[in-house]
Amino acid sequence: MSEPHAGQRVYRHSITARVTHWLWALAMLVLFMSGLQIFNAAPYLDASDKSDPTHRVLSFEAHQAADGKQVGTTTIFGHTFTTTNVLGYTDDGQGGETERAFPGWITLPATQDLADGRTWHFFFGWVLVLSLMTYLIAGMVRKDLRELILRPSDLPKLLPMQLYYFRLRKEPPPHGTYNPLQKAAYTVVLFVFFPLIILTGLALSPGIDAITNPLVWVLGGRQFARTWHFVLMALFFGYFLTHMVLVFSTGAWNNIKSMFTGWYQLKDHDGVGI
Amino acid sequence: MKRRLFVASLSASGLVACGPVKDQLTTSLHPLLDSVQGLNHALIGTRGMAHLYKESDIDKIYRVNGLDTPSDTRYADAARDDWRGYRLPVVGLVDRPATYTLAELRAMPQVVEITRHDCVEGWSVIGKFGGVPLATVIAMAQPQHSARYVIFHCFDKDESGTEYYESLDLHQAAHPQTLLALDLNGKPIDPDHGAPVRLRIPTQLGYKSAKWVRQIELAAAFPANSNGGYWEDQGYEWYGGI
Numbered sequence: 298m299s300e301p302h303a304g305q306r307v308y309r310h311s312i313t314a315r316v317t318h319w320l321w322a323l324a325m326l327v328l329f330m331s332g333l334q335i336f337n338a339a340p341y342l343d344a345s346d347k348s349d350p351t352h353r354v355l356s357f358e359a360h361q362a363a364d365g366k367q368v369g370t371t372t373i374f375g376h377t378f379t380t381t382n383v384l385g386y387t388d389d390g391q392g393g394e395t396e397r398a399f400p401g402w403i404t405l406p407a408t409q410d411l412a413d414g415r416t417w418h419f420f421f422g423w424v425l426v427l428s429l430m431t432y433l434i435a436g437m438v439r440k441d442l443r444e445l446i447l448r449p450s451d452l453p454k455l456l457p458m459q460l461y462y463f464r465l466r467k468e469p470p471p472h473g474t475y476n477p478l479q480k481a482a483y484t485v486v487l488f489v490f491f492p493l494i495i496l497t498g499l500a501l502s503p504g505i506d507a508i509t510n511p512l513v514w515v516l517g518g519r520q521f522a523r524t525w526h527f528v529l530m531a532l533f534f535g536y537f538l539t540h541m542v543l544v545f546s547t548g549a550w551n552n553i554k555s556m557f558t559g560w561y562q563l564k565d566h567d568g569v570g571i
Numbered sequence: 572m573k574r575r576l577f578v579a580s581l582s583a584s585g586l587v588a589c590g591p592v593k594d595q596l597t598t599s600l601h602p603l604l605d606s607v608q609g610l611n612h613a614l615i616g617t618r619g620m621a622h623l624y625k626e627s628d629i630d631k632i633y634r635v636n637g638l639d640t641p642s643d644t645r646y647a648d649a650a651r652d653d654w655r656g657y658r659l660p661v662v663g664l665v666d667r668p669a670t671y672t673l674a675e676l677r678a679m680p681q682v683v684e685i686t687r688h689d690c691v692e693g694w695s696v697i698g699k700f701g702g703v704p705l706a707t708v709i710a711m712a713q714p715q716h717s718a719r720y721v722i723f724h725c726f727d728k729d730e731s732g733t734e735y736y737e738s739l740d741l742h743q744a745a746h747p748q749t750l751l752a753l754d755l756n757g758k759p760i761d762p763d764h765g766a767p768v769r770l771r772i773p774t775q776l777g778y779k780s781a782k783w784v785r786q787i788e789l790a791a792a793f794p795a796n797s798n799g800g801y802w803e804d805q806g807y808e809w810y811g812g813i
Contacts, residue, residue, distance in 0.1 A: 330593075347630060347687055348694040390590040406597040407590030411692065412806030413597045419611060420604040484761030503689045504812025507619040507774045513624075519687065519695050543580065 301563055309474065309561040313435035317509060319558055320428035325533065327421040330405035333398075334414030339384075340398035342527055346518025354524060359397035361387040367394070422498065429491055444474040447484040451477040461566075469568040476568060486536055490529060497526040612810035617743045621773035624685040624697050629756060635763045636690060638735055640648045641726040641783055649726070654767045659751075663789035664718035669711065673767050676753060678742035679703045684748055686773035688780070691807065700771045701754035706745045708787070714741065718789040720799070721755060723770055726783035729801075737770065738799040738809070745779075748773050751784070775811035778802045 301307065310318070338414040343349050355370045357380075369385025371378050381387075387394060390401020390408045401407040405417050436442030460466035462478070469476060474485065499505045500513045500522035516522040524545035544552045548564055555561035649657040660670045683701040690696075709721060721744045725735040743749065752760060752771040760766045767781025772779050778800070793799045799809040 335693070339690070346695070347697045348634075356716060390594070392590075401590050406594045408594050410597075410806070413601075415691075415808070416601065416604045416806070417597065419808075420607050423610070450765075500695050501689075501693075502615065502813040503621065503687075503774055503776060504615040504617065504810075506689075507617075507621050507812075508615070509619070510622045519689060567785075 303563050303565045303567070305563045307563060308559050309555055310559045311435065311439060311441060311475070312353055312559065313431060315556055315559060317428040317432035321425050324421045324425035324428065327405060327417055328425060329530065330403060331414045331417035334404035334406065335411060335418060336527065337404065337409060338411040339549050341400040343441040343520040344517065344524055346521050348520055357385040409445045426495060445480050445483045447477070451480055455481065455487070472568045480547040482536065482539070490532060490536065494526065494533065497522050497529060501526065527565035576777060581778065592745060602742045608808050608810060611813050615664050615812050617746050617774050617812065621686045621748055624687065626685065627698050628686060629699055630696050633755060633764060634694070634696045636777065637782060638727040638729055640751060640762050641728070646726045646783070651738050657767050659784065659787065661712045661787045664715040664791060665712035665789050667711065668712045668714060676751065676768065678701055679707055682750060684750070685775070686748070688773070688777050690777040699756050700750055700752040702750040702752035702771065704769070705749045706747065708751060709744055712789065720790050720793065722788040722790055723781045723784050724786040725781050726785045733801065735781060735801045737779055737801065739772065741780070743772065746772070746774060777808060779811040
């Protein structure tokens with residue numbers, strides 16, 4: 298067998314990896330949109346157990362200005378910003394504007410409806426958990442999961458890879474299927490972000506709190522758990538943007554096609570055959 | 572290829588942003604989306620105990636939410652002369668139907684618990700509730716084998732005249748922290764918080780803790796065309812533990 302080289306087509310993503318990737322991509326989109334719908338019902342976050350305005354870290358409000366116009370505001374750690382038409386006073390999902398934290402164009406459903414938002418959220422919570430578990434179990438059985446887990450031997454390669462991304466280095470450090478920065482990102486997302494966003498969500502349920510009081514306690518209380526759940530959503534959003542930038546800047550068609558067919562064409566930046 | 576991707580991502584974002592499509596999809600998929608409710612109820616259920624707080628954790632103001640405090644003559648009659656007009660009937664599929672006065676409820680063994688009220692909207696408040704374990708009243712009524720649900724009929728009505736009601740299954744009703752609450756923060760419950768008798772179930776969301784309880788009924792099923800409660804009929808889950 299010859300060494301892998303740029304231009305070669307390799308079978309990279311198993312059928313389970315491809316199906317579960319798109320399933321949880323859909324689940325994360327629905328959870329994001331329905332989560333913002335649910336958030337709108339109490340548009341503030343506290344760093345405390347019970348609700349406590351003295352521990353408020355984020356809030357969205359609306360008020361009427363002196364000229365009679367409605368103003369939407371966003372307050373982060375006590376600093377207030379005017380965010381009219383976007384946050385606080387914004388799209389009601391039915392063509393008008395109203396007092397509302399996140400706009401109708403980003404929530405699911407569009408019209409303010411907490412019950413429907415919860416219905417979406419709890420169904421796709423299961424889609425996420427089951428697809429994630431399927432992916433992890435299949436990845437362990439097939440042993441291809443180990444290709445994307447960051448190992449101590451990858452640590453010295455993190456900086457050279459970052460320099461390559463910044464174009465301060467001509468070639469990426471030699472690596473396996475995934476480069477060390479990809480492995481770092483995937484490892485954190487799979488084993489830190491996903492478990493934490495699921496656990497912080499579960500902590501909001503009074504039934505689960507009764508079963509396992511310590512879960513809510515370690516998160517700092519119920520309102521704090523709600524805040525962490527929101528923070529993790531924001532981290533996932535950041536991850537998603539990074540994921541998109543990299544998918545589109547490193548051969549969009551090849552990348553996207555490989556997540557449907559499994560076949561990927563090796564490129565120079567893959568650090569092989571150099 | 573780039574153009575194809577551009578068109579695809581544009582139509583995807585169009586779908587995300589399109590309000591009527593999202594709302595229509597919500598209606599169409601509702602039966603499917605609702606299918607996990609039974610699973611959530613079976614897995615989480617009513618196990619364990621709600622966390623008990625200290626006196627110092629109690630909120631000075633217990634947030635008021637829900638329908639307006641009843642103001643009709645039926646409620647006013649019950650409130651007359653320090654609630655001497657109030658009666659709580661326990662009826663339905665029971666061998667020993669009974670009707671209690673407030674004094675009789677107060678004469679039963681009382682439980683006091685400081686617990687957190689988790690509202691479905693996302694906020695929480697801590698209060699001290701005192702009252703009779705619901706299990707005591709249910710056991711005295713001796714439910715028949717066919718009884719599955721405890722239905723709470725309430726005094727409050729919305730603007731359209733629809734009465735508030737709630738329901739628990741017998742297992743949830745028998746949980747030791749489920750109370751027919753008579754006191755809030757050491758005083759008889761005031762009208763805005765559900766006087767004279769309200770349900771308090773700290774293992775579930777706030778809407779399950781019906782205020783202004785007027786009658787307790789044991790039944791084999793929910794009433795016709797009912798999902799088991801006022802908010803349940805507006806689309807909220809019957810199982811309020813999540």
